[in-house]
Amino acid sequence: MNEVRLFEIVDQPIIIEDLIHKVASREVGAITTFIGTVREFTGGKKTLFLEYQAYQTMAEKMLSKIGEEIKEKWPDAMVAITHRIGKLDIMDIAVVIAVSSPHRKTAYEANEYAIERIKEIVPIWKKEHWEDGTEWVGNQLETVRYPAGRPIEEGELK
Amino acid sequence: MIHILLFAGIQEELGMDRLEIESEGIQTVRELKAYLGQKYPSQVLKQSMTAINENFVTEEEEIKEGDTVAFIPPVSGG
Numbered sequence: 001m002n003e004v005r006l007f008e009i010v011d012q013p014i015i016i017e018d019l020i021h022k023v024a025s026r027e028v029g030a031i032t033t034f035i036g037t038v039r040e041f042t043g044g045k046k047t048l049f050l051e052y053q054a055y056q057t058m059a060e061k062m063l064s065k066i067g068e069e070i071k072e073k074w075p076d077a078m079v080a081i082t083h084r085i086g087k088l089d090i091m092d093i094a095v096v097i098a099v100s101s102p103h104r105k106t107a108y109e110a111n112e113y114a115i116e117r118i119k120e121i122v123p124i125w126k127k128e129h130w131e132d133g134t135e136w137v138g139n140q141l142e143t144v145r146y147p148a149g150r151p152i153e154e155g156e157l158k
Numbered sequence: 159m160i161h162i163l164l165f166a167g168i169q170e171e172l173g174m175d176r177l178e179i180e181s182e183g184i185q186t187v188r189e190l191k192a193y194l195g196q197k198y199p200s201q202v203l204k205q206s207m208t209a210i211n212e213n214f215v216t217e218e219e220e221i222k223e224g225d226t227v228a229f230i231p232p233v234s235g236g
Contacts, residue, residue, distance in 0.1 A: 036236050052235070053166055055228055058212040059235075083235055095236055115236055123209070123228070124235030125166035136167040136202075138232035151207060151214060 006080045007063035009056045009124075014082050014093050022080040023100035030104035032111040036095040038088050048129045052085040052094065055123040059083070062122040069117065070099070070110045077101045077110040083124055094126075121151045160184065160221055162194075163228040167202035181223050188217040190227060206231045 004022055020031055038050050067079045083095045095118065099111040118124075126137045160181045169175050184190050187208045195203055207230040208215055214230075221227060 054235070055163065055165055055209075055212075055230070058209060058228065061212055118236045119233065121214070121233070122235050123165065123230050123233055125231060126234040127166070136170065136231065137234040138167075 007060050007067060008082045009054050009059050009063075010082055010084055011086045012084070014084050014096050016093070016096050016098075019080045019082060019096050019098035023078045023098045025078070025100065027076075027102060028078070028100040029102050030107040031098060031100045032104075032107040034095070034097040034111050034115055035093055036115070038090050038092045038094060040090045042128075046131055047090065048131060049090065050088045050094070051127040051129065052083075052088060053125050053127070054083070054085045056085075059123050063118070065121070066114055066117045070113060073113070074101065074106045074110045077106050079110065079114060081114060081118070083118070083122070085124065159224065160190070161224075161226040162190075163226060165228070165231065167231045168200055168206060168229050171200045171202055172198050181221065185220055186217065187215060187219050187221060187227070190221060191217070202231050203229060 006022060016033060016035060020033065023031060038047070040047055063081045063083070066081070070077050070079050078100045080098045081095070084093065088094055097111055097114045099107045099114065101107045101110070128135050128137055160179050162177050162179065164172055164175050184193055191203060208217070209228045209230055210219060210221065210225050
């Protein structure tokens with residue numbers, strides 16, 4: 001039997017429809033999908049392609065932790081998240097989040113919550129390949145700091 | 159033995175994706191970071207979070223024989 005995996009890191013193109021099927025059921029009245037794609041220009045600088053790397057087992061564990069956090073905040077929501085790693089070209093899909101719920105408000109809110117948390121706690125890294133060089137995003141800007149040596153827990157500070 | 163995993167910027171700085179060290183004399187994450195920082199000068203290590211056996215921990219966390227310690231540079235998924 002094929003077990004449905006709600007939280008996945010993959011190295012192949014993501015099929016959006018698959019995630020919709022994972023969260024669809026007779027009880028839901030709304031499904032939102034967030035599709036994160038590779039952007040060509042950031043602050044005027046041209047990206048040629050991106051390279052994503054993950055600590056795969058931990059990343060899947062953290063994605064499912066986000067699922068648990070959502071269950072606590074929105075008990076009737078159901079979430080599926082797939083993130084792609086490897087080399088991605090402009091316009092390729094890097095991440096898809098599907099959230100279903102009986103009513104639309106929850107599906108919208110929980111979906112936004114999921115992408116914000118991915119950017120905080122999931123060990124995935126993006127390397128920019130520009131025309132004139134490369135950089136692992138997040139390691140030089142120092143816009144993100146972890147005073148306690150770990151990410152901020154949901155509900156802490158902010 | 160402590161198993162250490164390196165990713166992204168640290169992996170590139172140190173030129174390897176894993177290493178193993180004898181745990182003797184190293185009891186906490188802070189001590190491990192100090193030890194590695196001396197041996198392998200790394201800017202990214204200072205900014206990194208730490209996970210032991212796939213759970214985020216603080217610098218005070220104790221490291222046990224056989225643990226897998228991963229250094230997690232600021233993440234940039236999504």
